[in-house]
Amino acid sequence: MKTLKLARNSSGQALIETALILPLLLTIVLNAVNFAFFFLMALNITAASRSSAIYSVMGGATPSTIALPKGGPATTTTTVSYLALQDLTGAVYSPSTKAGVQVCSSSIPPAPGILNAGTTTMQTQCASYGSVGSFPSAEPDPELNAGSTAPAFLLNRVDVAYQFSPPIPVMPFSILVLAAPICTSSGGTVTCTFYRHVEMREMQ
Numbered sequence: 001m002k003t004l005k006l007a008r009n010s011s012g013q014a015l016i017e018t019a020l021i022l023p024l025l026l027t028i029v030l031n032a033v034n035f036a037f038f039f040l041m042a043l044n045i046t047a048a049s050r051s052s053a054i055y056s057v058m059g060g061a062t063p064s065t066i067a068l069p070k071g072g073p074a075t076t077t078t079t080v081s082y083l084a085l086q087d088l089t090g091a092v093y094s095p096s097t098k099a100g101v102q103v104c105s106s107s108i109p110p111a112p113g114i115l116n117a118g119t120t121t122m123q124t125q126c127a128s129y130g131s132v133g134s135f136p137s138a139e140p141d142p143e144l145n146a147g148s149t150a151p152a153f154l155l156n157r158v159d160v161a162y163q164f165s166p167p168i169p170v171m172p173f174s175i176l177v178l179a180a181p182i183c184t185s186s187g188g189t190v191t192c193t194f195y196r197h198v199e200m201r202e203m204q
Helices: 002-009 013-061 080-088 171-178
Strands: 099-105 123-130 153-164 183-186 189-203
Touching: 013 080, 013 099, 013 153, 013 189, 080 099, 080 123, 080 153, 123 153
Parallel strands: none
Antiparallel strands: 099 123, 099 153, 153 189, 183 189
């Protein structure tokens, strides 16, 4: 009788323990989901900028043997900005409204797309496409010879910016993501903006 009474008194203990631990467990699991999404976006945008920069410098080395591809517009399938935005589509629903691309290349109009020609600060011209991001201009090639008017190389640069919100937007579940300096919170909504850029030499 004593054992039966003791069992009856502790019958709700597991339910109470579950109710107490469930909020902590959910916070950990849902923050892990947000953090994983954060890294998926970082990987995606890094790959987009790298593949676009490679495409921008290959030119005639591509299978279609086209000239250096143009930076834009982002709706033309043979441009660098189109490739960058399409590379984001693997994990991003609408890259055209949440992303921005800057392409710095000698193929940027007006031809030949080169600023400060004939000087040691010679650099490629830049053009931006998309609705997100503010980007710096390209830099001169650090190995450009002083007084050289026809360098063998110029630096091409591709910048990609992507703005996103964590998949679980409620503030307690965005704690780990908010620890990153690229994320801000306004009105309970967390927004993060990733920037990645790649520079490669374009052969003249």
